[in-house]
Amino acid sequence: MELSGLRIADMYITAMPVILSGILNMVFTKTGFYRRHRTPIDGGRCLSDGRRVFGDNKTWAGFLSMTVLCTAVQVLWGMFLKMVHADPHNELYSVYPNSAAYNAVIGFLSGAVYMIFELPNSFIKRRLDIEPGKTKRSMLGACFFVIDQIDSLIGVMAVIYVFADISFGRYLGYVALGGLTHIAVNLVLYKLRIRRNV
Secondary structure (H helix, E strand, O other), X not given: OOOOOOHHHHHHHHHHHHHHHHHHHHHHXXXXXXXXXXXXXXXOOEOOOOOEOOOOXXXXXXXXXXXXXXXXXXXXXXXXXXXOOOHHHOHHHOOOOOOHHHHHHHHHHHHHHHHHOOHHHHHHHHHOOOOOXXXXXXXXXXXXXXXHHHHHHHHHHHHHHHHOOOOHHHHHHHHHHHHHHHHHHHHHHHHOOOOOOO
């Protein structure tokens, strides 16, 4: 994995739209509007084992809001970086130029992939009878705690890997740094009572 020196700052500059969108999406899920429109992606359906497919926490409103937020924030972040002449520090511009159209594509893909890559984890946790948003106090729970931090990042950072000129080691570095950042952000949101658990 590549996590060294000033290059970490470039990684944060590159991934910042996803970080900000994740925080904004978490705030959105606490609004009355979200609660009134939180239709589960699985439609409340259960499989033959009697357990839900994904559970109540995976909703169409959350999926759409994360995708829209990521698209908008990515475009605005690109405009900001261009204004302060910091484009060279965003690795997404190492191959393709900083443009509104390019940023919209990256933002849309990042938001959609972020939500899609959370679904397999939710599916498995329902099969193991782990409540949505919870982890068990066991070795299995510890494993799922780690997975909870990086499941969506594996997909989002793959978008960066595909569109930027980075090595696979750097991709793994993005996932690791993103996971640590995810834990730190969750701790702050927990302290602010925006999240119910870390």
